[in-house]
Amino acid sequence: MMTFDDVTARRPDQFVPSFKPECGQGWAQIVGRLLDEASDGFRIQAVSQKMGALRIEADRADEDMRPLMLAEFRSRVTCEECGKAGHMRTLDGWKRCRCDDHSTDEERAQPPRPAWTIGRLTSEGFAWYDPTADAIEIVSLAHLEQIGMPADQIERLKSAS
Known part of the structure; x- marks a missing residue:
């Protein structure tokens, strides 16, 4: 399994000197892929977990948010502990992405x-993440039913936009 030490050693210029991850090692591979896909001038300030998903604070040479969004969406299907396939789970009000091996019975x-x-x-x-296509x-608001979104959720999104 790739670790944050591996990622920072491979690309030290893309991390602030004081970088210390505040999430599990399972997401190091996602950060490594992000750096492979990011534009020049992309520099990571912090990596953490918030509401069960990966959060990355970075200086960017461009304003394209898609690489950061893709990393966050990938984390929602990747175990934070080991990097295997996982899914969002809730325990005592806390959300986290875990595989079965790193989850409680509940x-x-x-x-x-x-x-x-x-x-x-x-x-x-x-902006919808298709895990099969990665x-x-x-998706336009008129076509959300095609990704399986229930009608009540579609109405909520339409009223929020």
Whole structure:
């Protein structure tokens, strides 16, 4: 398994000198991929977990948020502890992404969340993560049912936009 030490050793110029990850080693591979895909001038200040997903604070040479969004969405299907496939689980009000091996019995009993939950409303439409294609797809509000989003959720998004 790739660790944050591996990632920082491979690309030391893309991390602030005081960098210390505040999340599990399972997400190091996601950060490594982000750096492979990011533009020149991309420098990571901090990496943490918030509401069960990867959060990255970075200086960027451009304002394209898609690489950061893709890293966050990947973390929602990757165990924070080991990097294997996982899903979002909730325990005592805390959200985290874990595989079955790193989950409690109570968490293992929770079914995976529907794929349509991995996304966010943007100015372009609904940015949805397709884990099969490992890509973000922009879905118009008129076509959200195609990704399995229930009608009540679609109405909430439409009223929020």
